[in-house]
Amino acid sequence: MSLHSPNVTFHERVEGALRDEILHTALDRATGRFQNLRVTALASLPDAERVRDRARLIRAHTLAHLDTYLEQFAAKVEQAGGQVHFARDANALNEIVLEIARQHKVQSVVKGKSMISEETELNHALQAENLRVVETDLGEYIIQLAGETPSHIIVPAVHKTKEQIGALLHEKISIPYTADPAQMTAAARATLRREFLNADMGISGVNFGVAETGTICLVENEGNGRLTTTAPRVHVALMGIERIVPTLDDLSVMLQVLARSATGQKITVYTNLLTGARRNGEGDGPNELHIVLLDNGRSRVLGTEVAEILYCIRCGACLNACPVYREIGGHAYGSVYPGPVGAVLTPALGGVAQWSDLPQASSLCGACREVCPVRIDIPRMLLVERDEAVRAGKMAWWLRLGLRVYSVTATHPALFRLATTTAGWGTRALGAFGKGWLKRLPPPLNGWTQSRDFPAFAKKSFRAQYRESRHAELIHLDDNAFRE
Amino acid sequence: MTLKSDAPRRAQLFATCLIETLRPEAGMAVVRVLEKLGVTVEFPDAQTCCGQPAFNGGAWQDARAMAKYTLDVLSKSKAPIVVPSGSCADMLVHHYPELLASDPQYGPLAQEISARTYEFSQFLVDVLGVTKISASDVSRLTHDVLRLTYHPSCHLLRGLNITQAPRELLAGVEGVNMVEMPSATECCGFGGLFAIKMADISSAMLARKLDAIESAQVETVVGCDVSCLLHIAGGLHRRGVNITTKHLAEILDPAPNIQITEEMYLP
Incomplete structure (x- = not known):
């Protein structure tokens, strides 16, 4: 259930990311563009706010009855000639896929984009059994060539500039250097086309599984998804157990907000609806369709205070909107799922104790909640996980103690006045050298003065000034009374 | 009124x-x-x-x-x-x-x-039901017009959904020239303890906000949260930039604006 255990600390990764100027160039270009496109695309949807409300209700309803819908989905898939597997955790999923590969004597695999496969590190498992695995989503292909992991849930190579990608393709697939996206895409397309034709197995992700028909829906922009799911003789589709919608009508609601929120498109270039494997008499499609449903902690999250995070439809809008993500990028989170959604989902699935830093990596500005197509209250859940982390003993002792002392002080007004008066003397004494400003605070508060000065407390508190003003009024009244 | x-x-x-x-x-x-x-x-x-x-x-x-x-x-x-x-x-x-x-x-x-x-x-x-506060003494400052920019703080904007009220009030003040800063609705990076626990990230966010404020070429940043304003003020002071921060009420205040002097802080 690791979601990938980091080998350096969160703070070390953040420091590295903040120093990386190329990363900032890449992130600013991409996230800025996606945010603008999203706003325009949602404006093109009549009554977008109500569609979002409906999308949220569909997600809430589905998860409240997930057991029923999963059963229905599995039954319908099997009726349509597909096979369904349930994987309790990452290892179980990898073993299921390996077993299918063994049965069909698979040697080479093409993959469409799948975050589930990243979650279970499926590529490692397949390669360990000497299978040839090629990522066919352009972003994933770039990441695979670079030997990296995705840093964004829908734009895996968002951390790379086109110049870096040009150099990478030049080195790895021996094409002349170019930073022109069209030329680079054409070169990758030519290489990947051969892979599609030679592959024995196609592995894809799933955006939604439709319970009433057993259909899986896969959205994409490159056509690689369609080839992955139709050209090889075996298709294995990987999905989280929460990615169900009850009906095709419900699916249409989700599709109205998904692409708009993700890439700012009204609809993706390819929207694949796949029901079952190739039927008798059909000329195309795989001989077998296997759908593997992954739990990996999800069923434990149902019914908890953070269950709402399972409403997520993986559009990535919260990543683009997040000022923290924009500064540190996806890799700094250390998890398969970065950004605001990852900061909630990772501790929810992998344990707050192991991932206690992630819920802290937010100023709680609420930009994620504002853009979420299904209105997940991400800041609220970050707070719930912070509370859990404190109860699990994951808060620094000085902070724990500091907040306890503060709370006792703030519930005793005389003590509060004494404390603020004392702190006032202290900060004014220290600030006397800096004309009312403190250039340096002692540890552990020195983080503040890393980039900003701290003001000395006012000489006269609000309470004192207010009392004086009332007093002055009283004197004024007395004077008048006296004169009369 | x-x-x-x-x-x-x-x-x-x-x-x-x-x-x-x-x-x-x-x-x-x-x-x-x-x-x-x-x-x-x-x-x-x-x-x-x-x-x-x-x-x-x-x-x-x-x-x-x-x-x-x-x-x-x-x-x-x-x-x-x-x-x-x-x-x-x-x-x-x-x-x-x-x-x-x-x-x-x-x-x-x-x-x-x-x-x-x-x-x-x-x-x-x-x-x-206030729409305009007319008696502001902004014009009694040394300037004829006060150029200011408004920072909509996150919890005000996205927590309480207050988008227009502060802008309407500011628009009603005589002598105020409102300048919009780029990406005004973006967080300043304060976030309470976040500024201390995640000081690196918070500092990077603040740097963007300060750049945006400086680019607006204003004399004052106005907001409805003293916390964010102190964060911004601390950053501006560290940069040596002479832009003041004021709570909305200080712009609407009918009393003469009191210049804050150094002596007021000295013990």
């Missing part, structure tokens, strides 16, 4: 701990503005801090203690509560009822207080 016919004549001021200690002048401006509008200000003297630092830090047990204490203090009067801070108001309005939802005594009290708590600009526009 005509206020709404049902405008309350009294209000309790929850001044917030930061105004109490760091920006009392903003609190005094709030008092003067309210009184000028005919609202009698009550100041429950036992008030301290709403508990937000503990709540955001995850120390909910401590936050609950402070929430209950504050509810006790504020429930002594039936007057509506005015909070000159978006984030503290958000704490009282949204988070108290959540924090105390399962408490049979304080849960209902939290709901009751939540329903009559307003952020300062919201109270002026939505509750009192």
Whole structure:
């Protein structure tokens, strides 16, 4: 259930990311563009706010009855000639896929984009059994060539500039250097086309599984998804157990907000609806369709205070909107799922104790909640996980103690006045050298003065000034009374 | 000025701990503005801090203690509560009822207080019905026109959904030239303890906000949260940039604007 255990600390990764100027160039270009496109695309949807409300209700309803819908989905898939597997955790999923590969004597695999496969590190498992695995989503292909992991849930190579990608393709697939996206895409397309034709197995992700028909829906922009799911003789589709919608009508609601929120498109270039494997008499499609449903902690999250995070439809809008993500990028989170959604989902699935830093990596500005197509209250859940982390003993002792002392002080007004008066003397004494400003605070508060000065407390508190003003009024009244 | 016919004549001021200690002048401006509008200000003297630092830090047990204490203090009067801070108001309005939802005594009290708590600009526009405050003394400053930019703080904007009230009030002040900064709705990076625990990220976010403010070429940044304003002020001071930060009430304040002098801070 690791979601990938980091080998350096969160703070070390953040420091590295903040120093990386190329990363900032890449992130600013991409996230800025996606945010603008999203706003325009949602404006093109009549009554977008109500569609979002409906999308949220569909997600809430589905998860409240997930057991029923999963059963229905599995039954319908099997009726349509597909096979369904349930994987309790990452290892179980990898073993299921390996077993299918063994049965069909698979040697080479093409993959469409799948975050589930990243979650279970499926590529490692397949390669360990000497299978040839090629990522066919352009972003994933770039990441695979670079030997990296995705840093964004829908734009895996968002951390790379086109110049870096040009150099990478030049080195790895021996094409002349170019930073022109069209030329680079054409070169990758030519290489990947051969892979599609030679592959024995196609592995894809799933955006939604439709319970009433057993259909899986896969959205994409490159056509690689369609080839992955139709050209090889075996298709294995990987999905989280929460990615169900009850009906095709419900699916249409989700599709109205998904692409708009993700890439700012009204609809993706390819929207694949796949029901079952190739039927008798059909000329195309795989001989077998296997759908593997992954739990990996999800069923434990149902019914908890953070269950709402399972409403997520993986559009990535919260990543683009997040000022923290924009500064540190996806890799700094250390998890398969970065950004605001990852900061909630990772501790929810992998344990707050192991991932206690992630819920802290937010100023709680609420930009994620504002853009979420299904209105997940991400800041609220970050707070719930912070509370859990404190109860699990994951808060620094000085902070724990500091907040306890503060709370006792703030519930005793005389003590509060004494404390603020004392702190006032202290900060004014220290600030006397800096004309009312403190250039340096002692540890552990020195983080503040890393980039900003701290003001000395006012000489006269609000309470004192207010009392004086009332007093002055009283004197004024007395004077008048006296004169009369 | 005509206020709404049902405008309350009294209000309790929850001044917030930061105004109490760091920006009392903003609190005094709030008092003067309210009184000028005919609202009698009550100041429950036992008030301290709403508990937000503990709540955001995850120390909910401590936050609950402070929430209950504050509810006790504020429930002594039936007057509506005015909070000159978006984030503290958000704490009282949204988070108290959540924090105390399962408490049979304080849960209902939290709901009751939540329903009559307003952020300062919201109270002026939505509750009192103020559209224009004309008597500002901004023009009595050394400048003819005050160039300012407005920073919509996150909890005000996205927590309480207050988008227009502060802008409407500022637009009504004579002598104010409002300049929009780029990406105004973006967080300044404060986030309470976040600024200390995640100082690197917070500093990077602040740098962007300061760049945006500087690019607007203003004399003053106005906001409805002293916390964010102090964060921005600290950053501007570190950069050696001569741009002041003011709470909205200080711009609306009918009293002569008092220049803050160094002596006021010296012990």
